[in-house]
Structures are given as structure tokens and as C-alpha cells.
Amino acid sequence: MSVLVWIEQSGGSAVASCWEVLGKGRQLADELGSPLVALLMGDDVAAGADAAQKRGADLVLTASSPTLSNYRLSAYADVLTAAIREANATVVLTSATLRGRELSAAVACDLSAGLAPDAVDLRIEAGKLVAVRSVYSGNILADITFKSDIQVASVRPRSFPLPEEGAAAGEIKALDVAMDEAAVPEKVLESKSAGGGEIALTDAERIVSGGRGVAQDPELGFKLVADLARVLGAAVGASRAAVDAGYIPYKHQVGQTGKTVSPNLYIAAGISGAIQHLAGMGSSKLIVAINKDAEAPIFGRAHYGIVGDLFEVLPALTEEFQKRLG
Amino acid sequence: MKIAVLIKQTPDTAELPKISAADASGGQVQATMVINPWDEFAAEEAIDLCDRFDGDSVAISFGPADAADALKHALAMGVNEAVLIENDADSSDSGDDWTTAALLAAAIKAQGEVDIVLTGKQSVDGNSGSVFVGVARKLGHPLLVNVLKITDVADGVITVQRGIDGGEETVSAPLPVVISVAKEINDPRYPSFMGIRKANREQIPTLSPSELGVDMNSAQTAWTNIRKPAERHTEVKIIEGASVPEKAAKLAEALIAEKVI
Ligand SMILES: Cc1cc2nc3c(=O)[nH]c(=O)nc-3n(C[C@H](O)[C@H](O)[C@H](O)COP(=O)(O)OP(=O)(O)OC[C@H]3O[C@@H](n4cnc5c(N)ncnc54)[C@H](O)[C@@H]3O)c2cc1C
Ligand SMILES: Nc1ncnc2c1ncn2[C@@H]1O[C@H](COP(=O)(O)O)[C@@H](O)[C@H]1O
Numbered sequence: 001m002s003v004l005v006w007i008e009q010s011g012g013s014a015v016a017s018c019w020e021v022l023g024k025g026r027q028l029a030d031e032l033g034s035p036l037v038a039l040l041m042g043d044d045v046a047a048g049a050d051a052a053q054k055r056g057a058d059l060v061l062t063a064s065s066p067t068l069s070n071y072r073l074s075a076y077a078d079v080l081t082a083a084i085r086e087a088n089a090t091v092v093l094t095s096a097t098l099r100g101r102e103l104s105a106a107v108a109c110d111l112s113a114g115l116a117p118d119a120v121d122l123r124i125e126a127g128k129l130v131a132v133r134s135v136y137s138g139n140i141l142a143d144i145t146f147k148s149d150i151q152v153a154s155v156r157p158r159s160f161p162l163p164e165e166g167a168a169a170g171e172i173k174a175l176d177v178a179m180d181e182a183a184v185p186e187k188v189l190e191s192k193s194a195g196g197g198e199i200a201l202t203d204a205e206r207i208v209s210g211g212r213g214v215a216q217d218p219e220l221g222f223k224l225v226a227d228l229a230r231v232l233g234a235a236v237g238a239s240r241a242a243v244d245a246g247y248i249p250y251k252h253q254v255g256q257t258g259k260t261v262s263p264n265l266y267i268a269a270g271i272s273g274a275i276q277h278l279a280g281m282g283s284s285k286l287i288v289a290i291n292k293d294a295e296a297p298i299f300g301r302a303h304y305g306i307v308g309d310l311f312e313v314l315p316a317l318t319e320e321f322q323k324r325l326g
Numbered sequence: 327m328k329i330a331v332l333i334k335q336t337p338d339t340a341e342l343p344k345i346s347a348a349d350a351s352g353g354q355v356q357a358t359m360v361i362n363p364w365d366e367f368a369a370e371e372a373i374d375l376c377d378r379f380d381g382d383s384v385a386i387s388f389g390p391a392d393a394a395d396a397l398k399h400a401l402a403m404g405v406n407e408a409v410l411i412e413n414d415a416d417s418s419d420s421g422d423d424w425t426t427a428a429l430l431a432a433a434i435k436a437q438g439e440v441d442i443v444l445t446g447k448q449s450v451d452g453n454s455g456s457v458f459v460g461v462a463r464k465l466g467h468p469l470l471v472n473v474l475k476i477t478d479v480a481d482g483v484i485t486v487q488r489g490i491d492g493g494e495e496t497v498s499a500p501l502p503v504v505i506s507v508a509k510e511i512n513d514p515r516y517p518s519f520m521g522i523r524k525a526n527r528e529q530i531p532t533l534s535p536s537e538l539g540v541d542m543n544s545a546q547t548a549w550t551n552i553r554k555p556a557e558r559h560t561e562v563k564i565i566e567g568a569s570v571p572e573k574a575a576k577l578a579e580a581l582i583a584e585k586v587i
Binding site (some may be wrong): 010011015017018024070073076087095098099101102105109110112113114116117118133134135137138139140141142143144145146147148185186187188189190191192193194198200206230232233246250251256257264265274275279282285286287288289294299300301303304305306307312313316317319321324325 | 337339342343345347350362363415418422424429450451452453454456459460462463464468469470471472485489490491492493494495496497498499500509510527544545546547548549550551552553554555558559560561562563564565570573574575577578579581582584587
């Protein structure tokens, strides 16, 4: 028996949210009294394998091959399945990134194993995994219990703290899997990153979001949002009203029909706080609202508020933080 | 070219906040049921691909008898045919995502040669984003998720643009494939009045799990302790001050003290 965690690599380095999963995996493994195994796949996995040891894995399985340099489901699923067999894993975890969700589901289906996608919490009860899921678009919580011996879950980013790095211990072992490029049907012809050092909403520790409150000058409004985000090292979010009005692309939308986020700090500027917006950001640790209407519902969920015009408040905040953070 | 599009009937998203724990436990929700909004993008793409590459489309759903309405929405938009997999009346177990995937995969096979299976990005009730993965694995087809654009289909190979975390990728795969579409792929049309009238007259053929040879009691997971998330009540601290810069300074101070910056 073991707990196996897939450490996703992207652009040559490990995806940060996978370490959160490894940290939780450590706790589950200790409760089960079984080893914690990390799996790394790619063309160069040395740095990731070293980091996985430092963050608590008892055993690191690696698969490196040019065929694995680009993520492709069919090749990655073969390796993960081989790793589950090798490690005799009964709990299999990934981060709920796009790839983690897809890969965990594919392997669970192949092995006729139960799956808890996008879990927000995990625990062990009577030797079995129990996963908490948020369903009905954030309006219902449910515990997922498993019948199968192999129990698979993908874990929503920022559900668990990042584990500290310690001294590397344990073993690194190369998996013996034959990769055959000709057997992989998907071909990646081109890939481009969003660039500009843009911070992904779902991973962000801080988010500054704008809403319809920018309407009198949307371009300036979202520039002010982005300016504050930049000094805070924050990602830029938006309400659906702002997205629907074409002020900013859909990928920035937070809420029931957009992204679910749980940063340490969420600043909502010119957002009224509709229930569908709250469904996507209500679990943020600290919420700050800037709104010119003191009666706006967002103040019912915020910890700090400034009643005022975002066109004045945002630049003042940016200036203030610039002074303090240098 | 033959295209299958997978359509789920789900509660109207505007009514999701009202769903009670009892509703979700019983699987019988007190809400207006509609076509899963993400599946409208899949239906639109199916119609569009049929126009571009001269094909036929079939919409497939697994659900209760009234899920036929969601299929009728797809027909009214312009999908050519529809099939409903209706749960056998004497089976209270509706299975898990893999049961659903097995049913849908079997129904797709029953359509003859299907080149492209289109699905939405997730259901607004289950929120799994897993059923299309299961369908692809059970059919043994390559899977391309979060597709932003179908660039080309030629010589048995499909080329798409897909969104990945932090960027985009151009990927190709040999047909047949399963594709889940992103919201960015198109703007779903509204059904025309004529389309609605025609769809309403259609008798939608049904298949049963037993006809498809799928065991409804094979679920590997169960939902328990179904509950509403705890209501959060926060006491807001409104930052007062004589001027905007003064308020900004006070807020900055508070956020630094809270250690979120
Ligand atoms: C099925 C469904 C799904 C939905 N999904 C989502 C979702 O995923 N995400 C989402 O966000 N919404 C979603 N919505 C929409 C949601 O109900 C609200 O309509 C939307 O969140 C409102 O956006 P807003 O707060 O930006 O705009 P408004 O509600 O119009 O609020 C604008 C706010 O800005 C304030 N304001 C105006 N000018 C200024 C100024 N100069 N300075 C400071 N404040 C100012 C106003 O006082 C007001 O409070 C969904 C709705 C439905 C029905
Ligand atoms: N019961 C169903 N009938 C038909 N299609 C479904 C069903 N459940 C899920 N799907 C398809 O699979 C996608 C993902 O659903 P889910 O895995 O439930 O989030 C949906 O957008 C649909 O296209």
C-alpha cells in the first residue's frame, strides 16, 4: 500500500500546487502507515525529483523520455498506471489543474477505480479515503466515499498549505517503462505560453478584481486594477458583468460560471457581490471591497471596506503600496 | 462525417443557489431543468462542423424521461438526430461518472462509425469534468480537452487549438476523437421558432442500460453527508478617513498587519 502523488512539470519546473498535494499526501500516508511516493514525468525530471524528496516523499519514481517532454494524455496515463502498479498505490492524487484532472480521471477509469475530481479536502476514515467535493457550482458540499481499493482524487489548488522543504531523504527510482512515440496519437504542433509573467488566477495568493463599476471608463478602470495587482504581485480577476461587457477576456472571470479561487487576499473593486460572484471567491481568506455604494452586498462578506470611487481609491492604494513595498 | 454530441440536462444555473441538501441527496432537484449551458457550445460546434465538413450530427443524453427536453433544445438548434438513454424504472441506482461514461460510450458505438464526439467542459450540477474522459477511455479514442478552436479536419486527422494552464497549444490527433469544448469556441445560437416547432414534434428514440449492456450498480463512489456550505458572516471594518490617501494608508497598514501582503 502507498499514497502516490503526481508532480506535474510545466516548462521544465514543477507546478507549485502539486507540492500542496504532496504535503497533504504526507499526512494521509502517515495516518495509513504507508509510504508516500511521488511520480515525476518529463524529459528532465532531476530537479523535480530532488525537490519531491525535500518535501517529504519516501520514494520518488521517475520516467524521463523525449516522448514525455510534452504532456500527452495517452503517454502520461500509461506511465501513471505503471507507477500505481509499481508502488502498489491505493491512494492516487494529482493537483486539479487541467492536466491533473484529465490524467487522474483517465487512469481511474482505466482501473475501474472511484474518482473524486477537484476535491477541496481529504481525510482517512477506517483506512479509506474520504474526499470533500464542492458541487452544484459551489452551492452544495458532499463527502465522497470509495468502494474500490484504488482511490483517486484531484485536489483543488490552494486547498492545503505548501509543505516546508527539509533535508532530502528516501530513494529515487527510475520506472522501467518503454515509450513508443509512434504509439502516441496526439502530436503537439505548437505551444505558446500566455507570457508577460501573468499569474494564474487559481494559483494566486492575491487577486485584484474589477466589475461593472469601471463602466465610465473600462479601459482606465482595468488599467488601475492591473496596476494595483502588479505592485501586490496579484492576479487580475473580474466579475461576469465586466466580462460580458467585453472589458476583459473570459479567462479572468471569477464566480459560478468562471473560476473558483481562494487566495489569501481578494480585493473586489466596483463589484456588487452577487451570489454567483461570491460562489467563486467566498472562501478567500481576507476580502476587501471598494465600492461607492455603502449598501452593496459585497460589504456583507468583506473583512475590510472602503466606500468610495474606485477611480480614486485604486491609484491611491497603488501609490501607498509602492511606497511601502518599494 | 458523423458527429455525436453529449448533452446533459441540468438545473437552470440561476436556480443553483436555491438547491437544498435534500434536493441534492434525492437526485430530484426542485428547479427548472435545462440543457447544461456548457453543452450548448458543444451542440453549436457540432452543427458548425456539419456545415464545414458535410456531416451528420446526433445528440445523446443519459437521464430521466424529461431529459428529452434538453435533447429537443439541441435539435431545435439544428442537430440532426437525438437518442435518450433512459434509466430503467426499477433501478434506483444511477451509478457514478464511469457508469454514465459506459452508457454514453455504448450508445455512441450503437450509432455506427462516429468520427468526432463533442462534449461540454463540465456539468453545472456534477461539476466533474470527468465523463468525457471516461467516454474517451472506454471508446479507446484520443481525448482533446478545453478546445478553443477546431482548425481543420483533413485526411483523417483533426487539428485543434486548446487552452492549457498558462497558455495555448496546437495539437493534432487521428480520428475518431473525443473533444471537450471551451466557452471561447463559439457563440451558441438561439433555436429558431421553426426549429423549436419541428423539435417538439420529434419522437426521440430511447435506449436502456440493459439494452446497452451496462450494469447500473457498478458505482465505485458514493456521495454522503450532503450539505449546504456554511454561511459566512463577516463583520466588515469600513476604513474611515478624511481623504482618499488617508484611507488608502490605513487599509495598507491593516493588510500588512494581517500578513496577507
Ligand atoms: C446563471 C448565472 C451565472 C452567473 N455567473 C457569474 C460568475 O461566474 N461570476 C460573476 O461575477 N457573476 C456571475 N453572474 C452574474 C451576477 O449575478 C451579477 O450580475 C454580476 O456578478 C454583477 O457584476 P458586477 O458586480 O460587476 O456588476 P453590478 O452588479 O452592476 O455592480 C457594480 C458595482 O459597482 C459599484 N460601482 C459603480 N461605479 C463605481 C465606482 N466608480 N467606484 C466604485 N464602485 C462603483 C456599484 O455600486 C455596484 O455595486 C451570474 C449570473 C447568472 C444568472
Ligand atoms: N448524463 C449525461 N448525458 C449526456 N452527456 C453527459 C452526461 N453527463 C455528462 N455529460 C457530458 O460530459 C460533460 C462533462 O460532464 P461532467 O463530467 O458531469 O462534468 C458534459 O458537459 C456533457 O457534455
